[in-house]
Amino acid sequence: MNESVFVKKITDFSNIYRGPFVKKINAFDELPSTNTKVRSLAIQGAEEGTVVIAQTQRKGRGRFDRVWQSPKGGVYLSLLLRPKTPIEKTSLLAFVAALAITHTIRSFNLPARIKWPNDVLVNGKKIAGILLESDMNDTQVSYVIVGIGVNLNTNLAHLSADVRKNATSLRKEHGSSIDIDEFLNTFFLQFDRFYQLFSAHHFDLIIEEWKKQSDILGKRIKVQTTNDIIQGTAVDVDQSGFLLLKTSEGTILRVTSGDCTIIDES
Ligand code: BTN
Numbered sequence: 001m002n003e004s005v006f007v008k009k010i011t012d013f014s015n016i017y018r019g020p021f022v023k024k025i026n027a028f029d030e031l032p033s034t035n036t037k038v039r040s041l042a043i044q045g046a047e048e049g050t051v052v053i054a055q056t057q058r059k060g061r062g063r064f065d066r067v068w069q070s071p072k073g074g075v076y077l078s079l080l081l082r083p084k085t086p087i088e089k090t091s092l093l094a095f096v097a098a099l100a101i102t103h104t105i106r107s108f109n110l111p112a113r114i115k116w117p118n119d120v121l122v123n124g125k126k127i128a129g130i131l132l133e134s135d136m137n138d139t140q141v142s143y144v145i146v147g148i149g150v151n152l153n154t155n156l157a158h159l160s161a162d163v164r165k166n167a168t169s170l171r172k173e174h175g176s177s178i179d180i181d182e183f184l185n186t187f188f189l190q191f192d193r194f195y196q197l198f199s200a201h202h203f204d205l206i207i208e209e210w211k212k213q214s215d216i217l218g219k220r221i222k223v224q225t226t227n228d229i230i231q232g233t234a235v236d237v238d239q240s241g242f243l244l245l246k247t248s249e250g251t252i253l254r255v256t257s258g259d260c261t262i263i264d265e266s
Helices: 003-016 034-043 087-106 170-174 180-199 203-213
Strands: 024-031 050-057 075-081 112-115 119-122 125-136 141-150 220-224 229-237 243-246 252-255 259-264
Touching (some): 003 024, 003 050, 003 180, 024 034, 034 075, 075 180, 087 119, 087 125, 087 141, 087 203, 112 203, 180 203, 220 243
Parallel strands (some): 024 050
Antiparallel strands (some): 050 075, 119 125, 125 141, 220 229, 229 243
16 A cells, blocks of 8 residues: 555544544644654644554564554554543553553454553564553643554564564455555454543453453562563552552562563463
8 A cells, every 4th residue: 555545544533533532633644652642732722533544664663662663554543531530540541552452453353452561462572552641740630642553464574573572463364455544444443442431530440351352460570660560460450540469478569560471381
């Protein structure tokens, strides 16, 4: 697909899509990062429901300042939210996004699961990642940017060897390419569904559904945090979406961020 064909396809989709959340989809052939673009729109006062999507990114960002490799074929999009919910619930927006992606991928008959906090896996390999960035003070959230990268029709050979060994794509798992409009249509409807629960303060329902789709609860895991590696059994998530890890000494640790790996399936 050449550049202008991508922008036209997404713009045509945007003109007919009528879900409650999405207000406007801004499509680009190439950007440094869709999150950066949404941030500048947010600062200019853009409304909730503004979406930016790019065919490729030159400086796609992942969690912990990692690079998010963004070759053609993937979905790179960012959503602007201006939630009016309590500030301590903001991290649950990662659950909202992970659930929307998981249900979208499941609609293509693929067994998507969530790895805390917000990686989406199919058959144990990463198919999508989520990066939340926000602007808030002690009491109020000005905006939250939900950045989502999905290996839709990505040619995995276009990813570096170290990323590729733990990655998969919908095309590979499904056996054929998936139309991006079909993917976006389902994704936005699913996002609407879970964001409405969030906006209505039904945090318990979001957490309950997240637990059903989670890949790690009950398993022994290792979590790489910014300063440490901790090990234990993933026993639960709390009301803010933080992980509760039971160590071999029986202590319960509350983990707010990190990267986890399953040690065994018991
Ligand atoms: C992760 O798993 O580390 C999160 C990856 C998030 C990548 C997406 S792609 C669209 C948006 N723009 C970015 O620069 N990053 C996010």
